[in-house]
Amino acid sequence: MITPVHFRKFFFAFLAIFGFAWTGLVVLPWMQLGHLQPMPQPGGNDILPWDASGLAHAGERVYAANGCVYCHTQQVRAPQSGADLVRGWGTAPNESGDKPAEITRRTFPRDYIWQGQVFLGNNRIGADLTNVAARFKDANSLYRYLYDPSVLNPHSSMPAYRFLFTTRRVAGAAPAEGALVLDARDKPAPGYEVIPTSDGQALVAYLLSLKKGYDLPDENPGPVAMPTEESQ
Numbered sequence: 001m002i003t004p005v006h007f008r009k010f011f012f013a014f015l016a017i018f019g020f021a022w023t024g025l026v027v028l029p030w031m032q033l034g035h036l037q038p039m040p041q042p043g044g045n046d047i048l049p050w051d052a053s054g055l056a057h058a059g060e061r062v063y064a065a066n067g068c069v070y071c072h073t074q075q076v077r078a079p080q081s082g083a084d085l086v087r088g089w090g091t092a093p094n095e096s097g098d099k100p101a102e103i104t105r106r107t108f109p110r111d112y113i114w115q116g117q118v119f120l121g122n123n124r125i126g127a128d129l130t131n132v133a134a135r136f137k138d139a140n141s142l143y144r145y146l147y148d149p150s151v152l153n154p155h156s157s158m159p160a161y162r163f164l165f166t167t168r169r170v171a172g173a174a175p176a177e178g179a180l181v182l183d184a185r186d187k188p189a190p191g192y193e194v195i196p197t198s199d200g201q202a203l204v205a206y207l208l209s210l211k212k213g214y215d216l217p218d219e220n221p222g223p224v225a226m227p228t229e230e231s232q
């Protein structure tokens with residue numbers, strides 16, 4: 001028979017297990033990372049990391065709503081934990097204009113402080129997108145890719161996001177300024193043009209904001225020995 005004593009024991013055991021897990025998983029990480037502030041740029045008058053535009057922040061919602069995080073991570077691991085750096089996922093042009101021309105590094109918690117929702121992800125079916133803006137230089141190449149991922153890889157398992165675009169009749173003499181420049185096979189019928197919706201524009205602004213071309217000096221342990229492909 002369950003007596004009040006049994007119940008009390010069960011209750012306190014339950015409380016202890018829950019309290020222990022909550023302290024380890026919520027309180028300690030919050031104490032460690034919850035108050036991270038931007039830091040002054042060494043030798044400059046900017047702060048690091050810098051924030052993205054409002055449109056890019058709106059794009060975070062589109063990224064979340066379309067499940068990109070199920071196939072893409074946004075975390076570049078240290079060399080001892082994976083081959084992310086070798087794959088080029090940690091490389092972006094140096095935005096400070098100084099040498100070296102490119103910065104290759106893992107990501108640190110401070111990199112994420114401006115992001116409303118952080119999309120670390122745990123599945124690397126597609127490439128890591130931490131520095132995707134370093135690989136796609138302009139909006140049109142990203143639009144083209146989202147419209148038809150098979151442009152870059154004919155066997156792509158990435159779904160096409162055509163609902164982020166509308167096809168409409170060309171109103172004037174020439175296609176509108178924001179109309180996509182598409183390959184022959186994706187071209188709409190003559191007299192029509194493909195335009196990104198506002199969700200599509202926000203998503204691409206978000207993707208173009210993803211580059212970590214700055215160093216975080218106090219967190220960066222300095223140059224790391226880059227593993228070669230053979231050593232992985």
Ligand code: HEC
Binds near residue numbers: 132149158
């Ligand atoms: C079902 C899995 C899947 C989903 C969901 C997915 N992708 Fe992908 N994505 C891939 C794969 C796989 C690749 C690798 C290249 C290829 O096969 O075309 C890729 C490649 C990419 C690339 C090119 C990366 C590079 O540097 O080469 C971009 C950009 C991209 N995806 C963006 C997105 C966005 C934005 C979303 C959400 C709207 C999304 N993906 C959703 C699987 C996915």
